[in-house]
Amino acid sequence: MEKKITDIFGTLVFDEDVMEERLAKDTFRELQKTMKEGKSLNIKIANAVANAMKDWAVEHGATHYTHWFQPMTGVTAEKHDGFIGTNQNGKVILEFSGKELIKGEPDASSFPNGGLRATFEARGYTAWDPTSYAFIKNGVLCIPTAFCSYSGHALDKKTPLLRSMQAINKQALRILKLFGNENVKNVKTTVGPEQEYFLVDKKYYEQRKDLIYTGRTLFGAPSPKGQEMEDHYFGTIKSRVQEFMNDLNEELWKLGVLVKTEHNEVAPAQHELAPIFSTTNIATDHNQLTMELIQRIAKKHGLVALLHEKPFDGINGSGKHNNWSLSTDTGVNLLEPGDTPHENAQFLLFLCAVIKAADEHQDLLRLSVATAGNDHRLGANEAPPAIISVFLGDELAEILKAIEEDRPYDSKEKEVMKIGAHVLPKFPKDTTDRNRTSPFAFTGNKFEFRMPGSSSSIAGCNIVLNTVIADELKEFADILEKAPDFSSALHALIQGTIKEHKRIIFNGNGYDDSWVEEAKKRGLLNLRTTPDALPYFIKDENIDLFKRHKVFDEEEVHSRYEIMMEEYVKILHIEALTxxxxxxxxxxxxxxxxxxDLAQTCAMKTEVAKLENVYEKETLKDVSALLDKAFKATKHLDKVLKEAEAIEDFEKAAFYYRDEVIPAMSALRTPCDELETLTAENVWPFPTYGKLLFGIL
Structure with missing residues (x-):
């Protein structure tokens, strides 16, 4: 099997090995400068690359190419153009130019744009992202691109992500230079996103309008068995699911996606797939491919993959744990404790930047994962609460406390921890437990941001993470570059940061009700719903933050705020209509x-045998009462839905859906779910939770 993996891995990717093999040496060197240093690519080089790319793609069966981009729909988009053309004699030829490689012009008005484009202003551009390799999918050469409007505004998720990576690279290099790391030329954020999903039998899925239209069940009484036995987690994978996973792995490996880990998750029918870390930009592209292929390949096996954050009530939802770290081009993980006091001082400074960023920008971290689907999940079962906090583990927290109090740390070497002056203990690695209730947990050499929902692009949360941490690094660099004594200033900076931002550190149980009160006392935000969180996006200080690092301009911030609010409204509108x-x-x-039928049975049994008919009478009484409640609740939901449709202002509409429509949906679901428990199985109009969760044999 190992030989097979190595044989197929990356075979559908136009990677550096393929480029080096097919391009002239000088062309390859120029392309590498573009990929690694951001150098502009002249048209002569672009033409050579395009021709080689076309020849390679055609050899692998491709007939078309597309600029593959990530609009603000949260999914990918593609428009296919054939390589076919004609020469002067009218003969068919295959062609692909450097101009076609570098730039495309899709319609920019039909995607969500938050007012950045009007319908009559349709021109938009896709621009090749040479840092992410082209690949072949379904016989089409896919060229990863950024997507912007005619006026230059970003209309996608990739462009601001690349900007945020550039911002943190710039500020991290300033810090490293202060520590004498002149040899580091580039700092990149890396991500390993764990993808959770459910699998259900296609024949049951097709009988449920709610799953078809919304991706989650809007009705459903609990199954007699749920996840209480905890026997699904890491359990033996069913043969049918394993066959699906095998096919999925093979297709992802061909596309160069480093998928490594697969297992059953906690809830019945729930599973997880995790890759090896890669650069954030590529990890984002690969996660989009992963979601697409999970859904497509599931159908080949008679299954349907559900990526919704909460497809079933009463059991675990699905997240996408965003494992985030920071690494240099020299192979150093900046969030990994080192072997010397100097290395550990550097580690502590980067750690403090993350802690400070999480504390000062709780609002942005929370809203970066805010969706209608994720509102159902956060705070329930294994998902973290909506309150942002940082888990460090007892040992690292104690080290920071010792630094804060200028006292010895109880380790092998009891030295007062003056940063850069006295001996720092060698930091133990992987001594912290994993806190599944923490939204932002340090796990040895990375932070695990557990809040993103399973269906979301990881671009959003990583744009925020990169930007807020870049801002703290900028502030640190500004202070240290002006300091007359680096060591003293460094110690004061780390110590002061710990004192000022220790409120965000919490190593306890995030599910405990007492944490809500404790967090309130600490002054931490508790933004429970999407409409609560999103208005923070357009606060002046947050707009200034994004502008300062050239990640978003003011119009781009407002457009995304509008898009996210409108998406919340549209999702709930579809769910309520369904x-x-x-x-x-x-x-x-x-x-x-x-x-x-019950009444008829009761009447006949009474007439024929003069029986008491206790079952029929009691059931009929209960069913009739619940039927009346369900009817009234249906009428009420229909009424508030019509009122919601009349609200033109998207902000007012979002709060109306939260405060009126969602309670009306809940009021309808309650009697309907009770009716399910009383109605004969052969009469109930769609498959139950039992069939959906345990129906894969």
């Missing part, structure tokens, strides 16, 4: 017929 439809056309008619 509930009304399912209730009116499926649940109420089915239960009404069932109650009629």
């Amino acid at each position: 509930m009304v439809n399912m209730a009116q056309k499926e649940i109420l008619p089915a239960v009404s017929q069932y109650s009629y």
Whole structure:
């Protein structure tokens, strides 16, 4: 199997090995400068690269190419153009120019743009991102690109992500220079996103409108068995699921995606896939591919993959744990404790930058993962609460406390921990436990941001992480570069940062109700819902932050705020419409017929045998009462939905959906789920939780 993996890995990727093999040496060197140093690419080089790329793609069966980009829909977009053309004699030829490689012109008005483009202003551009390799998918050469408007505004998730990576690189290099690391030329953020998902049988999925239209179940009584036995987690993978995973791995390996770990998750029918770390930009591209292929390959096995954050009520939802770190081009992980006091002082400074960023920008971290789907998940079961906190583990927290108090740390060498002056102990690695209740946990050489939802692009949270940490590094560099004595200033800076921002450090149980009160006392934000969180995006200080690092301009911030608010409204609108439809056309008619059958049975048994009919009478009474409640709740939901549709202001609409529509949806679900428990299985109009969660054999 090992030989097979090495044989197929990256075979559908136009990577550096392929480039070196197919390009002239000088062309390859110039392309490398573009990829690694951001140097501009002249048209002569672009033409050579495009021709080699086309020849390689055609040899692998491709007939078309596309600029593959990530608009603000959260999914990818592509428009296919054929390599086919004609020469002067009218003969068919295959061609692909450097101009076509570098730039495309898709419609920019039909994607979410938050007012950046009007319908009559349709021109937009896609620009090749040479830092992410081209690849072949479904017989099409896919060229990763950025997407911007005619006026230059970013209309995608890749452009601001690349800007944020550039920002943190710039500020991290300033810090490293102060520590004498002149040989470091580049600092990159790296990510390993763990992807959770559910698998259900396709034949059951197709019988449920809620899954088809919304990706989650809007109705459903609990199954007799859920996850309480804890027997699914890391359990034996069912043969049918394993066959799906094998096919998925093979297709992802061909595309150069470093998927490594697969296992059953906590909830029945839930699974996880995790890759090896890669540069954030590439990790984002690969995660988008992973989600797409999970869904496509599942269908080949008669399955459907659910990427919604909370597809089933009462059991664990699905997240996307964003393992974030910072590494140099010399192979040093800046969040890994070192072997010398000097290295550990550097580690502590970067650690403090992350802690300070998490404390000062709780609002941005929270809103970076805010969606209607994730609102169902955060704070429930294994998902972290909506309150931002940082977990460091007892030992590292104690080290920081010792620094704060200028006292010896109880280790093998009891020295007062003056940064850069006295001996620092060698930091123990991997001595911290993993806190599954923490939204932002240090796990030895990285931070695990556990809040992102399973269906979201990881670009959003990483744009925020990169930017807020870049801002703290800038502030640190500004202070230290002016300091007359570096060691003294460094010690004071680390010590002061710990004192001022220790409130964000919490190593306890984030699920405990007492933490909500404790967090309130500490002054931490508790932004429970998406409408609570998103308005912080357009606060002046946050707009200034993004402008300062050239990640977003003011118009781009406002556009994203509008898009995210409108997306929240649209998702809930679709869900509410689907509930009304399912209730009116499926649940109420089915239960009404069932109650009629009960009444008929009762009447016949009484007439023929003069029986008491306790079961029929009691069930009919209960069913009828619940049927009336469900009918009234359906009418009420339909009423508030029409009122919501009349609200033109997207901000007011979002809060109305939160405060009126969601409670009305809950009020409809309650009697319907009770009716499911009383109605005969052969009468209930769609598959139950039991079939969905345990129906894969």
